[in-house]
Amino acid sequence: MKKQIIVILFLIFTSLQFTSVFAQQRFPKPEFESGHTQPPTLKPEARAPILEYLDIVVLLVSLSLVTWLVLKKRSRIGVLLMSIFSIAYFGFFREGCVCSVGSLQNIVLAIFNPGYHIPISVLVFFAVPLLFSLFYGRTFCAAVCPLGAIQDFFLLRPVSMKAWVQSVLGVIPYIYLGLSILYAATSTDFVICRYDPFIGIFRLNATFMMFVLGGAFLLISMFIGRPYCRFLCPYGVLLNLTSRLSKKHLTITPAACIQCRLCEDSCPFGAINKPVPAKVAEDRKTIIRRYSWMIILIPVLMFIGGWTVASFHETLAKVNPKVRLASIIHENPTILDEDTSIDIDAFRSSGKTRAELFTEAADIVSDFYLGGWISGAFLGLVFGLTLTKLTIIRYRIDYTPNKGTCFSCARCVDYCPVVKDKIEIKTLKI
Amino acid sequence: MTKEKSNKKIDRREFLNNTFRFSLVVGIGGLGAVLAKNTLGTEMVWQLDAAKCVQCGRCATDCVLTPSAVKLIHVYDMCGYCDLCGGYFRPEAKDRSTAAENQLCPTSAIERKFIEEPFFEYHINADLCIGCAKCMKGCGSFGNGSMQIQVNHDLCVNCNECSIARVCPSDAYTRVPANDPYLFKGTSGQSMKI
Numbered sequence: 001m002k003k004q005i006i007v008i009l010f011l012i013f014t015s016l017q018f019t020s021v022f023a024q025q026r027f028p029k030p031e032f033e034s035g036h037t038q039p040p041t042l043k044p045e046a047r048a049p050i051l052e053y054l055d056i057v058v059l060l061v062s063l064s065l066v067t068w069l070v071l072k073k074r075s076r077i078g079v080l081l082m083s084i085f086s087i088a089y090f091g092f093f094r095e096g097c098v099c100s101v102g103s104l105q106n107i108v109l110a111i112f113n114p115g116y117h118i119p120i121s122v123l124v125f126f127a128v129p130l131l132f133s134l135f136y137g138r139t140f141c142a143a144v145c146p147l148g149a150i151q152d153f154f155l156l157r158p159v160s161m162k163a164w165v166q167s168v169l170g171v172i173p174y175i176y177l178g179l180s181i182l183y184a185a186t187s188t189d190f191v192i193c194r195y196d197p198f199i200g201i202f203r204l205n206a207t208f209m210m211f212v213l214g215g216a217f218l219l220i221s222m223f224i225g226r227p228y229c230r231f232l233c234p235y236g237v238l239l240n241l242t243s244r245l246s247k248k249h250l251t252i253t254p255a256a257c258i259q260c261r262l263c264e265d266s267c268p269f270g271a272i273n274k275p276v277p278a279k280v281a282e283d284r285k286t287i288i289r290r291y292s293w294m295i296i297l298i299p300v301l302m303f304i305g306g307w308t309v310a311s312f313h314e315t316l317a318k319v320n321p322k323v324r325l326a327s328i329i330h331e332n333p334t335i336l337d338e339d340t341s342i343d344i345d346a347f348r349s350s351g352k353t354r355a356e357l358f359t360e361a362a363d364i365v366s367d368f369y370l371g372g373w374i375s376g377a378f379l380g381l382v383f384g385l386t387l388t389k390l391t392i393i394r395y396r397i398d399y400t401p402n403k404g405t406c407f408s409c410a411r412c413v414d415y416c417p418v419v420k421d422k423i424e425i426k427t428l429k430i
Numbered sequence: 431m432t433k434e435k436s437n438k439k440i441d442r443r444e445f446l447n448n449t450f451r452f453s454l455v456v457g458i459g460g461l462g463a464v465l466a467k468n469t470l471g472t473e474m475v476w477q478l479d480a481a482k483c484v485q486c487g488r489c490a491t492d493c494v495l496t497p498s499a500v501k502l503i504h505v506y507d508m509c510g511y512c513d514l515c516g517g518y519f520r521p522e523a524k525d526r527s528t529a530a531e532n533q534l535c536p537t538s539a540i541e542r543k544f545i546e547e548p549f550f551e552y553h554i555n556a557d558l559c560i561g562c563a564k565c566m567k568g569c570g571s572f573g574n575g576s577m578q579i580q581v582n583h584d585l586c587v588n589c590n591e592c593s594i595a596r597v598c599p600s601d602a603y604t605r606v607p608a609n610d611p612y613l614f615k616g617t618s619g620q621s622m623k624i
Contacts, residue, residue: 025574025617027510034546038506039553041624043612046583049473095587102590110465117474117605118465122590127462134451190591203587205495245451321596342486346599349484 083149091146096202105184158268177234178375225268254420257398298384305380310372326361482602500561508576511549516572517565
């Protein structure tokens with residue numbers, strides 16, 4: 001009996017609470033005489049979190065498999081099959097998201113904005129390919145990254161590019177990296193994701209311009225191997241640097257190089273270092289003079305770069321919606337009294353004062369000023385080091401992959417006639 | 431002599447490589463551990479706070495998906511089952527019929543069903559809804575405000591950075607834990623879970 005009373009009281013109490021939420025409705029909820037029951041409010045469920053861990057497992061397994069195929073099996077066919085799998089899984093099934101290239105921005109945002117919770121899969125997608133490349137080279141680029149794989153798949157008739165063109169275009173990823181870090185650190189925008197040319201193709205759903213961009217990249221990649229990876233990808237910059245330290249990297253020949261020159265033109269990405277015949281050593285004095293020039297030049301370049309980017313900080317900051325709104329209101333103060341745009345209307349109804357908005361915007365702009373100096377100095381350093389590198393001639397005897405730019409795609413392996421542990425030379429099937 | 435010298439050079443290079451590699455492994459691992467500390471076990475999704483929404487219509491146009499992953503969800507508990515529904519009829523509608531020229535919805539995604547005198551029930555056909563929030567505006571202005579747009583999580587691809595959030599004029603989008611991501615607007619204008 002007592003129990004029943006408690007249950008009834010509980011029911012009354014909860015129903016009172018429930019009605020209080022909807023108490024002040026303009027039109028009270030009807031009580032149906034026909035016994036009609038109202039349908040429940042639908043709240044579609046999200047993708048099960050377990051699938052996020054599946055992504056991580058697939059990444060680890062496919063990365064290990066590709067590394068094994070490249071370094072142990074030395075199999076181009078295996079790499080090709082794995083790249084088709086990556087296009088299918090990371091590309092079309094996962095619709096190009098989560099990807100390592102974009103994860104870079106989440107990391108930057110998480111460092112600069114402690115309130116941001118970075119998903120664990122994004123963290124893994126950022127760190128694991130870098131760790132792999134520290135030991136085994138860029139096997140991630142070979143066949144795991146769907147962006148690289150789809151360009152590689154379209155490569156039909158590679159045209160070789162001049163070395164200087166490659167060096168000049170090779171600076172673009174550093175600029176892109178600097179900008180994307182600047183925008184992510186100021187919580188403004190994820191430019192890499194926004195201008196990802198292939199995500200529209202993977203989703204089969206994009207604006208017309210993004211489809212045109214993606215199509216253009218695929219068209220170019222029929223003749224110029226992996227244009228995005230080589231001349232844009234900001235994550236490739238990090239992989240390039242870590243891969244230079246790699247302990248075990250793909251080699252063209254399984255044993256000793258016999259200087260047959262068959263692999264010379266095999267790389268569609270210009271990533272094979274050709275032998276440099278030894279020359280007469282330079283005069284010690286000129287070397288010292290050149291290096292002292294470089295040591296002076298690099299800080300000067302860093303300063304010029306920092307000053308240049310920092311002087312554009314207001315233009316760069318305009319990408320931030322808050323700054324844009326503040327500058328519109330600042331330029332035309334009467335605009336607040338007019339019905340002009342959605343943003344102005346929303347600002348008016350938000351109840352925020354103009355001064356508050358201006359303070360917030362000024363903070364963001366000053367962040368951009370500091371960030372402009374840092375990223376500009378970084379670019380100056382990159383230019384300086386690129387110049388320095390061009391003046392250094394390293395003498396080489398054998399044909400070797402360039403550890404920084406080689407994607408470990410294993411194309412060159414098939415061109416090498418040397419068979420491991422044997423003196424004999426295999427017959428080429430070309 | 432020369433051989434010895436070249437050996438020494440390789441060793442130095444290798445030593446430097448090993449040092450750099452080791453410090454980078456420690457660095458990346460450390461960074462990962464620090465960032466993972468406040469992350470583990472919380473999957474995050476995008477949430478649209480209907481109480482902040484100003485119905486500007488950008489949800490329909492700025493989502494990476496077409497049609498948008500933002501769609502209308504009808505909170506039946508709040509609905510007054512009005513005959514003259516502010517979310518269904520255009521303000522200048524000639525009569526209360528289901529004729530297309532009377533409807534506010536540009537895609538006729540709202541289905542009007544007679545229940546009993548004088549009540550009508552309104553269903554949203556999610557396949558047709560584009561998330562323009564026109565009905566939300568109408569229902570909020572003239573009715574109870576039971577029609578509210580929300581991010582439909584079965585459709586949302588959970589982008590790194592939501593492209594609608596970037597252009598949302600009222601900062602209604604935030605990232606929240608995935609277990610209960612829907613946030614509606616109560617009758618007195620406050621945010622409300624259902």
